[in-house]
Amino acid sequence: MSYKKLKILMVMDSFSAGGAQRVVLDLLRAAAADGHDVYLAVSIAKGELLQDLPDDVPVFEYGKYRGLHHVVNLKNFFARVCVENKIDVIFSNMTQINKAVLRANLLYRLAPPVFVIEHTNITRYTNVRRSFWKSLLRPIELSYLYRAAAGVIAVSDEICEEVASILKLNRSSITTIHNPISIKSNYVSGPIDKCSGASDKTFISVGRLDDVKNFSLLINAFWAVRSLREGYNDSLIIVGDGGQFEDLKCLVSELKLNDAVEFTGFTKNVCKYLVRADFFVSSSRHEGFPLAMLEAVTNGLPCVATSTTGSRELSRYIGCINLVEDHTISALSAAMIEAINDTELYVSRDDLNFIQKLQPDKIFQEYKNFVNKKINFNDNKYYSEH
Numbered sequence: 285m286s287y288k289k290l291k292i293l294m295v296m297d298s299f300s301a302g303g304a305q306r307v308v309l310d311l312l313r314a315a316a317a318d319g320h321d322v323y324l325a326v327s328i329a330k331g332e333l334l335q336d337l338p339d340d341v342p343v344f345e346y347g348k349y350r351g352l353h354h355v356v357n358l359k360n361f362f363a364r365v366c367v368e369n370k371i372d373v374i375f376s377n378m379t380q381i382n383k384a385v386l387r388a389n390l391l392y393r394l395a396p397p398v399f400v401i402e403h404t405n406i407t408r409y410t411n412v413r414r415s416f417w418k419s420l421l422r423p424i425e426l427s428y429l430y431r432a433a434a435g436v437i438a439v440s441d442e443i444c445e446e447v448a449s450i451l452k453l454n455r456s457s458i459t460t461i462h463n464p465i466s467i468k469s470n471y472v473s474g475p476i477d478k479c480s481g482a483s484d485k486t487f488i489s490v491g492r493l494d495d496v497k498n499f500s501l502l503i504n505a506f507w508a509v510r511s512l513r514e515g516y517n518d519s520l521i522i523v524g525d526g527g528q529f530e531d532l533k534c535l536v537s538e539l540k541l542n543d544a545v546e547f548t549g550f551t552k553n554v555c556k557y558l559v560r561a562d563f564f565v566s567s568s569r570h571e572g573f574p575l576a577m578l579e580a581v582t583n584g585l586p587c588v589a590t591s592t593t594g595s596r597e598l599s600r601y602i603g604c605i606n607l608v609e610d611h612t613i614s615a616l617s618a619a620m621i622e623a624i625n626d627t628e629l630y631v632s633r634d635d636l637n638f639i640q641k642l643q644p645d646k647i648f649q650e651y652k653n654f655v656n657k658k659i660n661f662n663d664n665k666y667y668s669e670h
Contacts, residue, residue, distance in 0.1 A: 290372040291321045293365065293396075295346075295385055297378065299331030301524075301550055302492065303463070303575045304377055304403040307439075309336055310464045311375070314648035316341070323369060325361075327381075332550055342369075349384040358388035366396055373434075373655060374398045379409045379426075386429040397434035397659050402443050403463075404572040405593055406450060427451040435658045437651070439463050439573040440597040459654050462597075463573040464647035465639060467555075467582050484517045485624055488561035488585070490554055490576040491568070493526030498590070500528075500535055501616060502567035507539045508617035513624075518544065521557050525550040558583040563623055567616060568592055577605070582639055586629045588619045601638045604631045 292315050296308045308324075316322045316338065324337070325344045337343065346361045348354050362385070365371065373396055376385040382400040389395045410422045430436060430451050436458040438444035444460040447453060487506060491497040499522060506520045522532070522545065529547070536545045548557060554576075558564075564580030564587045571577075571594030577587050578598070586604040589595040590611050599605045606629060608619045623629055 289319055289321070291323070291370055293323045293325060293369070293371045293374045295325045295374060295376040295381055297327050297381055299326065299329065299334040299337070301332040303572070305331070305333055306575060307403070307463045308375075308377055309333060310466050310644040311648055311651065312341060313338060314464065314644035317645065318648060318652075321369075323365070323371065325365065332552075336552075350380065352387075354384070355387045355391060358384055359391040362388050362395060363392045371396050373659065375401060375651075377401045378403055379406055382433075383426065383429055386432050390429070390432055397655075398432075399435045399437060399655060399658075400430065400433045401437045401439070402447055402572075403439050404570055405443060406447055408570060410450060423450050427453070433457070435459070435654060437461050437654065440593055442593045442597060443572060457658075461647060461650045461654065462642055463575060464644035465575055465578045465582075465642045466644050467579050484519070485563065486519045486521065486561045487563050487565050487620065488521040488523065488557060488580070489565050489567065490523040490557075490579070491566075492524055493522075493528040493532060495528070496569050497524075497526075498567045498569050498611070499532050501590075501611065501613065502565055503532065503535050503539065503541070503545065504613045505565075505567070505616035505620060506545070507541060508613055509620050510541070510544065512617070512621060520545045521548065521561060522546070523548045523551060523554055523557050554579060555583060558585060561585055563588060563620070565616075565620060566590060566592075566595060567611075568595075569611065571595055573597060578639055578642070581631055581635055584631050586623055586631065588616070588623050590616065602635045604629055604635055 294308050294312050296305055299305060312322050312324060323342050325346055327346060327349055329343055329345055344365050346358060349358060376382045376398055385398055389398050411419055430453055436447055438447055438458060438460050439462060441460050444458055448455050448458050489502055493499060510518055536542055558580055564577060564585040566574060566577055566589040568590060571592040574594045577589060580587055581602060581604060588606045591607050591609045595607060599607055606619050606623050608615050
C-alpha cells in the first residue's frame with residue numbers, strides 16, 4: 285500500500301521524563317525518518333527530554349489547558365498552527381491533553397482529524413473518590429468528546445477494551461498499538477546460573493518518584509527480603525527523580541538501609557545501572573505499557589512486577605516476568621525471593637524477538653495503517669500534495 289507524505293502534529297504536555305513523552309519523541313523521529321513533516325505542540329517547552337528533540341522539529345507552546353476557560357485560547361492556537369502549517373493529522377497524547385484538544389477541535393470545525401492515544405487506564409480519570417457527580421459526569425463528557433475523534437489508539441488490549449466499554453464507543457474506532465522502544469542491546473539470551481540464590485543480589489527499579497510508582501512499597505519489600513536473607517548483602521538501585529525523593533530517603537534511613545539502597549536521580553543512561561543489576565522490580569499502582577520493564581528485559585534482567593494493566597499485557601508476550609497480584613509488602617518480597625531462587629526465570633530469545641517488533645519504525649507503520657483506514661487524505665482540506 286502506498287502512502288502520501290503527511291504533515292503531522294504531535295501533542296503532549298511537556299518534555300518531562302515520562303514514558304508517554306518518550307513514546308511521542310520516538311514516534312516523531314520515526315515519522316520524520318519515514319519522510320513526513322513533523323511538528324510538536326506542548327503546554328510548556330521544559331523538561332529533561334527537551335535535549336532529545338531533533339533540532340529541525342518546530343515546537344509550539346499552547347500554554348495552560350486544564351479547565352473550560354482555556355478552550356477558546358486552545359481553539360485559536362490549533363486553528364492558527366494547523367492553517368499556517370497545513371497540518372493533515374493530529375496525534376494527541378494522555379487523557380487530560382486529549383480532552384482539551386478535542387474540546388478545541390469541536391469549536392474549530394475545519395481542523396484536521398484528531399487521533400487520541402490513551403497511555404493508561406481512563407478509570408484513573410473517571411473514577412473520582414469522594415465525588416459522586418464527577419464519577420457520574422466524567423465518563424459522559426469523555427464519551428461525547430471521544431466520539432469526535434477520528435480514532436482512538438490504546439497502548440494495551442485492556443485499555444482498549446476499557447475505553448470501548450466505559451465510553452461506549454464503536455469498537456471499529458479503537459485499536460491497540462503497543463508503545464515503541466528504541467533501546468537496543470547485545471544481550472544474548474539464555475539461562476542464568478543463580479546458584480539457588482547463594483550470592484548477593486542487586487535489584488533495580490526505574491521511574492518517577494511519585495505515588496503512582498509506589499516506591500515506598502518496594503523499599504519496604506526490599507527490607508523484608510534483606511531480613512529473610514541473612515548473610516547476604518543484597519542491594520537496591522532506584523533510578524529517577526520526583527516529588528517523593530526526600531520522603532523515600534527518610535524511609536530508607538528509618539529502615540536502616542542507607543548502605544543498601546542507592547538513589548541515582550534522573551539519568552538518560554539507565555543502561556549503566558541495569559548492567560549492575562540481577563532483577564528489575566516494578567511496584568507501580570498503574571502502568572499502561574511499561575517501557576522501563578522492556579529496557580530491563582533488553583538488558584537481560586528478569587522482572588518482578590505488581591499486577592497492572594501494562595505488566596499483565598507484557599506478561600502475555602514476555603515469559604521472564606513474575607507477576608504479583610497483591611500489592612502488599614509480603615507478596616512483593618515473597619515474589620522477589622522466589623525470583624532469586626527460580627533458575628527458569630530468565631530472558632529468552634522469544635522475549636527479545638517480541639521487543640524487536642516494537643522498534644519505532646515498525647510501530648509508526650501500525651499508526652499509519654490505522655490512520656489510513658479511517659481517513660481519506662485526498663479529501664482533506666489541509667492535505668498538500670508533495
